[in-house]
Structures are given as C-alpha cells and as structure tokens.
Amino acid sequence: MPHPLPDDLLTLPHRRDVPFPKLTTLGVGGLCRWLFEPATEAEAQRFVQACAREALPYRVLGGGSNLVIFGDVEVPVLRLAFPKTLRQDGPRLSAPASYGHIRLSQDAGRLGLSGLEYAAGIPGSTGGALRMNAGAYGTELVEVLDTFRFLTPDGDLIEKRPDPGEFGYRSSFLTGGHVALAYTVRLAPGDAGVIQAKVAENMGRRGTSQPLSRRNAGCIFKNPAGLSAGRLIDQAGLKGLRIGDAEVSPDHANFLINHGHATPEDFDALMEAVREKVRMFHGVELEPEVEIWRSPGSEG
Ligand SMILES: Cc1cc2nc3c(=O)[nH]c(=O)nc-3n(C[C@H](O)[C@H](O)[C@H](O)COP(=O)(O)OP(=O)(O)OC[C@H]3O[C@@H](n4cnc5c(N)ncnc54)[C@H](O)[C@@H]3O)c2cc1C
Known part of the structure; x- marks a missing residue:
C-alpha cells in the first residue's frame, strides 16, 4: 500500500480483500484490498475529497464488464452502492x-420510451456506460444523454449537459479520478410493444453471436481504423488458441473467454500471443478495448 489510509476514509462503508473474480464479468484477478461502497452521493464525495487531500490514488469500479485485472489492487477502489431508483419526467x-x-x-x-434499445445486451452499470460512452449498432449513449452529474478529482460535484468533445468512441473525459454519479437521458415516446420487441431482438442477437455462456469482458481489442479486430484475429488462425483456462473464443475471435479457472498470467499471455501473431500476420498493432488494471506499481 503506497499510503496509509486516513481515518475519515475508514469511516465510510468498505470491505477488505474482496476477490476480483466476484467483481468482474471475466472472473480473473487477485484481491481488491480496499473496496469502498458509498450509499449516497455525499459519501462518494467524502471519499474523493479525502483521497484528493491525501494525494491518494484510487480506482473506480462499475459492473466490472470492461476490465481485465492482473494481480491484487492495493489502492482504494470506489464502487457506488446507491439505491437503484429510477425517476421519470x-x-x-x-x-x-x-x-x-x-x-x-x-x-x-x-x-x-425509445432510444436505449441499442443498450440491450451491454452489461455493467450506467456509470460505466457513461464513462465508456457505451454503444452498439451505430448508436452511443451520448446521443440520448440530457444531463449528467459527476465528481471532479478534487471532489467538486458538477451537473451539466454534454459538450462537444467530452465523449468519443468508447471514451469520455470521465477518467483520472472523475466519478460519474447519475445521468438523465432524453428519449422519444413510442409504442411500448414495438420498443420492447427491439430490446428483445438486440438481446437475442448477442446470444447467437457472442460466447455468453462463458465468462468474458466483451470485445478485448479495439477495431483498428477501417478494420475488424475479430476478423484480423480469425484470419490469423487464432480462434481456439488456449493458454491454461483462457481461450480465444471459437465463436467470436475478439472475445477471450475464461473457462473457469483462468489466472491473470494465462490472460496476460493469451492477450500478448494474440497481439504478436496479428502483428506478424497482418502488420497491425491491436490495442486493448478493455481497461487493464495492473498492480502493484501502476495505479493511476
Ligand atoms: C458480453 C459483453 C458485451 C459487451 N458489449 C458491449 C457493446 O456492445 N458496446 C460497448 O460499448 N461495450 C460493450 N461491453 C463492454 C462493457 O459492458 C461496457 O464498456 C460497459 O459500459 C462498462 O460498464 P461497467 O459498469 O461494467 O464498467 P467497468 O468495467 O466497471 O469499468 C469500465 C471503466 O469505467 C470506469 N467506471 C466505472 N464506473 C464509473 C463511474 N461511476 N464513474 C467513472 N468511471 C467509472 C472504470 O474505472 C473503468 O475505467 C460488453 C461487455 C461484455 C462482457
């Protein structure tokens, strides 16, 4: 642990030594040494302000559906445990x-209400979706985003409308200690039956195209400009490549799956093997789409 935790931080709800396989969809990783789970925005703000005051680095965790975690994470991890209340206006x-x-x-x-049909089948929290500007089928969250609330890395609470440049392809400015707290989407009234059918259709499409019966973190690599990462991996003959319990899905080459007991080392080695073989075969450098947490020594 790089810093001792201040006393006021320890008065916030927290748990010790929670295994990351319980906190992520992929099910790989070591221990989350300090998991802080504030139940209110005020508690989340106290967490960020205490960390800012002490210059203490921390991580923000949502549903853990876009994360690959190698090893234990020693710095505090913030996972919002706000009551799951939906408001309609x-x-x-x-x-x-x-x-x-x-x-x-x-x-x-x-x-x-229409506008979020694309999101059917994208797991995780709305906070993670905002941070990632999650999207599918040519639509992304920012297109329906009306206002959002977040904490700055200094712990200031801000509510605003999105401005141009704040959200991009699977990216946003909500990194480096920003914490998304809540958002409002503006949707279009429509026929509930038609919208629900589209939601069900999008869920069903995923069930046939993605290896959802195995633990995974969605697409592992970004699509290089104008190319499909999955196709590049497939063409390099890597479907079914397996290291330990980690495997390139035989169904969808950009999904690396955990057969149950994959270790961080298995996953690290498999990701590197895929990148190296795609580099050799196509001369293309694959970049991770998932976020990788390595510890100790590299928290940000
Ligand atoms: C089967 C499968 C299919 C998927 N399909 C898609 C898809 O079609 N489109 C797509 O865009 N994604 C897809 N994903 C990836 C993933 O679901 C999305 O990126 C999702 O929005 C991540 O949300 P999360 O809460 O799980 O975030 P996490 O994985 O917990 O975190 C992801 C990032 O968001 C940050 N974060 C989380 N919560 C907050 C917060 N409150 N404030 C600030 N930062 C935060 C984390 O620090 C991290 O940087 C898929 C994943 C899976 C497993």
Missing part, C-alpha cells in the same frame, strides 16, 4: 450510476 429518465445498463434499456421499453 415525461420522456426523461434519470438513474444513479449504480443502475444496471441493461435494466435501464428494459425499463425504457416498458415505459414506452
């Missing part, structure tokens, strides 16, 4: 960052 829905992203898509369908 006409075509606007407001959800805390702890709300499930798929659930929000389903709720919108039930309420006859």
Whole structure:
C-alpha cells in the first residue's frame, strides 16, 4: 500500500480483500484490498475529497464488464452502492450510476420510451456506460444523454449537459479520478410493444453471436481504423488458441473467454500471443478495448 489510509476514509462503508473474480464479468484477478461502497452521493464525495487531500490514488469500479485485472489492487477502489431508483419526467429518465445498463434499456421499453434499445445486451452499470460512452449498432449513449452529474478529482460535484468533445468512441473525459454519479437521458415516446420487441431482438442477437455462456469482458481489442479486430484475429488462425483456462473464443475471435479457472498470467499471455501473431500476420498493432488494471506499481 503506497499510503496509509486516513481515518475519515475508514469511516465510510468498505470491505477488505474482496476477490476480483466476484467483481468482474471475466472472473480473473487477485484481491481488491480496499473496496469502498458509498450509499449516497455525499459519501462518494467524502471519499474523493479525502483521497484528493491525501494525494491518494484510487480506482473506480462499475459492473466490472470492461476490465481485465492482473494481480491484487492495493489502492482504494470506489464502487457506488446507491439505491437503484429510477425517476421519470415525461420522456426523461434519470438513474444513479449504480443502475444496471441493461435494466435501464428494459425499463425504457416498458415505459414506452425509445432510444436505449441499442443498450440491450451491454452489461455493467450506467456509470460505466457513461464513462465508456457505451454503444452498439451505430448508436452511443451520448446521443440520448440530457444531463449528467459527476465528481471532479478534487471532489467538486458538477451537473451539466454534454459538450462537444467530452465523449468519443468508447471514451469520455470521465477518467483520472472523475466519478460519474447519475445521468438523465432524453428519449422519444413510442409504442411500448414495438420498443420492447427491439430490446428483445438486440438481446437475442448477442446470444447467437457472442460466447455468453462463458465468462468474458466483451470485445478485448479495439477495431483498428477501417478494420475488424475479430476478423484480423480469425484470419490469423487464432480462434481456439488456449493458454491454461483462457481461450480465444471459437465463436467470436475478439472475445477471450475464461473457462473457469483462468489466472491473470494465462490472460496476460493469451492477450500478448494474440497481439504478436496479428502483428506478424497482418502488420497491425491491436490495442486493448478493455481497461487493464495492473498492480502493484501502476495505479493511476
Ligand atoms: C458480453 C459483453 C458485451 C459487451 N458489449 C458491449 C457493446 O456492445 N458496446 C460497448 O460499448 N461495450 C460493450 N461491453 C463492454 C462493457 O459492458 C461496457 O464498456 C460497459 O459500459 C462498462 O460498464 P461497467 O459498469 O461494467 O464498467 P467497468 O468495467 O466497471 O469499468 C469500465 C471503466 O469505467 C470506469 N467506471 C466505472 N464506473 C464509473 C463511474 N461511476 N464513474 C467513472 N468511471 C467509472 C472504470 O474505472 C473503468 O475505467 C460488453 C461487455 C461484455 C462482457
């Protein structure tokens, strides 16, 4: 642990030594040494302010569906445990960052509001979706985003509308200690039956194209400009490449799956093997789409 934790931080709800396989969809990683789970925005703000005051680095965790974790994480990890309450104001829905992203898509369908059908099948929290500007089928979250609330790395609470340049392809400015707290989406009233059918269709499409029966973290590598990472991996003959319990999915080459007991070392080696073989075969450098947490020594 690079810094002792200050006393006021320790008064916030927290747990010790939680295994990352319980906190992520991939199920790989060591221990989360300090997991802070504030139940209110005020508690989350106290967490960030205490860390800022002490110059203490920390990580923010949502549903853990876009993370690959190598080893133990010694710095405090913040995972919002806000009550999962949804508010509707006409075509606007407001959800805390702890709300499930798929659930929000389903709720919108039930309420006859269109615009979040794309999100059916994207796991994780709405906070993670905001940070990642999650998207599918040519639509992304920022397109329906009305306002959002977040903490700055100094612990200031800000509510605003999105400005140009703040959100990009699977990216946003909400990094480096920013914490998304909640957001409001502005949707279009429509026929609940039609919207729900689209939500179900999008869920079903994923069930046939993605290896959802195995633990995974979605697409592992970004699509290089104009290319498909999955196709490059497939063409390099890597489907089914296995190291320990980690395997390049035979169904979807950009999904690396955990057969149950994959270690961080298995995953690290498999990701590197895929990158090296794609580099040799195509001369293309693959960049991870997932976020990788390595510890100790590299927290940011
Ligand atoms: C089967 C499968 C399919 C997927 N399909 C898609 C897809 O089609 N499109 C797509 O875009 N993604 C997809 N993903 C990836 C993933 O679901 C999304 O990126 C998701 O939005 C991540 O949310 P999360 O809560 O799980 O974030 P996490 O994985 O917990 O974290 C991801 C990043 O967000 C940060 N973060 C999390 N919560 C907050 C917060 N409250 N404030 C600030 N930062 C935060 C973390 O620090 C980290 O940097 C898929 C994943 C899986 C497993």
